[in-house]
Structure formats: structure tokens, C-alpha cells
Amino acid sequence: MKGLQTKRAVYYGLLIACLAGALLTVFLPFAYEEVRLFGTDANLVPMSIPAALMPGTMTHLLQKPSYDWVQAVYAAVLLFAAVTVIQLIRALLRVLRSLNAETPASAPLRLGSAPAVGLGFFALLTILGIWNQIYLNEQTEITLISPPIWPLSGLLLHLAALRLARVLNVERARPAADQGCKNFDH
Amino acid sequence: MNRRQTNRAVCYALLIVCLIAAAILPFLAVISLSFANELYDWMPGISLNYELYSPWLMVLPVLSALCLLSACVKTVRSLYTGKALGYRVLAAPWLGLTLSLMLCIACARGGPFFGAALIIRPLLAAGLNICAMFLIGSLNKNDP
Numbered sequence: 001m002k003g004l005q006t007k008r009a010v011y012y013g014l015l016i017a018c019l020a021g022a023l024l025t026v027f028l029p030f031a032y033e034e035v036r037l038f039g040t041d042a043n044l045v046p047m048s049i050p051a052a053l054m055p056g057t058m059t060h061l062l063q064k065p066s067y068d069w070v071q072a073v074y075a076a077v078l079l080f081a082a083v084t085v086i087q088l089i090r091a092l093l094r095v096l097r098s099l100n101a102e103t104p105a106s107a108p109l110r111l112g113s114a115p116a117v118g119l120g121f122f123a124l125l126t127i128l129g130i131w132n133q134i135y136l137n138e139q140t141e142i143t144l145i146s147p148p149i150w151p152l153s154g155l156l157l158h159l160a161a162l163r164l165a166r167v168l169n170v171e172r173a174r175p176a177a178d179q180g181c182k183n184f185d186h
Numbered sequence: 187m188n189r190r191q192t193n194r195a196v197c198y199a200l201l202i203v204c205l206i207a208a209a210i211l212p213f214l215a216v217i218s219l220s221f222a223n224e225l226y227d228w229m230p231g232i233s234l235n236y237e238l239y240s241p242w243l244m245v246l247p248v249l250s251a252l253c254l255l256s257a258c259v260k261t262v263r264s265l266y267t268g269k270a271l272g273y274r275v276l277a278a279p280w281l282g283l284t285l286s287l288m289l290c291i292a293c294a295r296g297g298p299f300f301g302a303a304l305i306i307r308p309l310l311a312a313g314l315n316i317c318a319m320f321l322i323g324s325l326n327k328n329d330p
Contacts, residue, residue, distance in 0.1 A: 010196070010199040012196055013195065028306060
């Protein structure tokens with residue numbers, strides 16, 4: 001296989017993995033939230049506002065009375081998650097279409113607004129996770145260091161996807177630019 | 187480069203990602219176990235009669251990571267040399283899968299409150315190991 005083309009295909013593979021991973025990081029907290037609902041009826045951890053807003057910690061919300069506005073904001077977070085999922089799926093389809101195109105120029109690689117929406121969603125979840133962690137540490141009076149791993153992974157995957165898309169677009173533009181220079185020389 | 191070669195290169199990239207992620211996730215699972223252990227100590231309403239976390243548990247992710255990362259290095263080398271993926275690369279996800287399933291059992295002991303949240307990471311690692319097996323099989327089958 002030719003070096004540069006292999007590199008391009010590997011970058012495409014990494015981009016697909018990044019987008020699929022980002023999609024998984026949106027879904028997973030919801031998945032284990034549903035499982036945890038069956039788990040317990042113990043009223044153990046005091047509900048905090050960030051915990052109530054974060055997907056994956058709804059158990060606490062169900063066990064303690066909550067404010068109405070918290071429910072409304074949680075619904076907005078769910079909507080934000082749904083928009084992120086749709087954008088990520090669209091970006092994934094665009095990447096696959098660009099990969100399968102006959103020539104790179106016929107299907108340029110555009111991720112659309114997926115990175116912006118995704119970065120916003122995961123930044124929000126990271127802030128809520130850190131806030132929740134500080135709250136938990138105050139409540140339990142022991143120092144538990146548990147960074148919000150899922151939101152941080154989502155952020156990193158989005159940043160990696162952005163970087164890869166930029167590199168691929170530069171690589172795509174290069175042969176055309178070289179051709180342009182040749183034409184100019186002639 | 188034709189379609190088949192492009193697909194092969196994409197498979198290589200996906201395999202590398204699977205191997206790296208499958209190597210990292212068990213570490214996160216063990217860290218979460220130690221976190222849950224501390225939280226159970228604090229919880230007033232519930233207590234476990236056993237320790238969830240033991241330092242010996244760290245052996246599992248370390249072993250798994252060593253095998254998977256060495257397989258990853260061999261995969262990268264194979265991408266450049268074009269040689270087929272050997273039995274060592276094929277064996278690594280099997281070992282990774284066995285160790286992740288052992289970690290799943292350790293995490294399932296986390297009880298109803300934490301068990302489901304803890305088990306996700308090793309389960310995901312197991313899924314990635316299975317994906318890696320399929321990718322290796324597919325790459326070896328289409329070896330030109």
C-alpha cells in the first residue's frame with residue numbers, strides 16, 4: 001500500500017472510531033441509569049442539584065423530593081443529548097460517504113455542527129460532574145478523587161475528531177494545490 | 187489505492203483503537219472499585235461484609251495492558267511491513283477478554299447500588315476485545 005494513502009485511510013479509521021466512541025459516551029450514562037433504577041430503594045446519598053442534572057445519577061432524584069425547575073433543566077439536558085446524538089450520527093454518515101467516494105474531491109469531509117454541539121454538551125457534563133464531586137466530598141467529609149471520566153472522554157474524543165478532520169482536509173487540499181502550481185508553471 | 191486496501195487500512199486503525207481502549211478500561215474499572223469501596227465505608231444505611239477493592243486486583247489490568255499494548259505495537263509494525271498478524275496478536279484479545287470477565291465478576295460484587303455502574307467498564311473492555319478478535323480475523327482473511 002502506498003504510504004500517504006494508507007495514512008489517509010488510517011486517519012479515516014481513527015476518525016470513525018472517535019465519532020463512534022463519542023456516541024457511546026453519550027449513551028452509556030443513560031444505559032446504566034436505567035439499570036440502577038432497579039438496584040436500590042435506599043436513600044443513601046443526599047441529592048445535589050448537579051447530580052440531579054447529570055444523566056446517570058437520576059436514582060437520587062427519584063428518591064428525594066426535587067424542585068420543579070430541576071426537572072425542567074434535566075429535560076433540557078436530555079434534549080441536548082438527543083441533538084448531540086443526531087449530529088454525531090450525521091457526521092459519521094458524512095465521514096463514511098467521504099471515505100467511499102471515488103475521488104476525495106467529490107465528497108469533501110465536513111463534520112458540520114457536530115463538534116460544536118458535542119463539545120458544548122460534554123463541557124456542560126464535565127462542569128456538572130466536578131460540581132457534584134465537590135458536593136459529595138463536602139457531604140462525606142472524605143476526599144474522593146473521581147474525575148468525571150465519561151464526559152472528559154467525550155470531550156477528548158471530540159477534540160481528536162476535530163483535529164483528524166482538519167488534517168484530512170489539509171491532505172485532501174494538497175494534491176489540488178500541487179496541481180494548481182504545476183498548471184501555473186506550464 | 188483500491189477499495190479493498192482502503193478498507194484494510196481502516197480496519198487496522200479500528201483495531202489499534204480497540205486494543206488501546208481495551209487496555210485502558212480495566213484500569214478505570216479498578217480505580218472505580220476503590221472509589222466505591224471508600225463510599226461504602228461512609229454510607230450509613232448499607233455495608234458490605236467484604237472489601238471490594240484489593241491491591242491484587244491491579245494485577246489483572248496490568249497483565250491485560252501488557253499483552254494488548256504489545257499486540258498494538260505489532261499491529262502498527264504489520265501496517266507498515268504488510269506482514270500478517272501473528273498468533274501473539276490473536277492471543278492478546280483472548281487474554282484481555284478473560285481478564286475483563288474476571289474483573290466483571292469482581293465489579294458485580296459491588297452490590298445493587300454500585301454493581302451496575304461499576305460493571306460497565308470491564309464489560310465495555312470485553313466488548314472491545316471481541317471486536318478486536320473479529321478485526322484480526324478479518325485482516326488475516328483478506329491478507330493479500
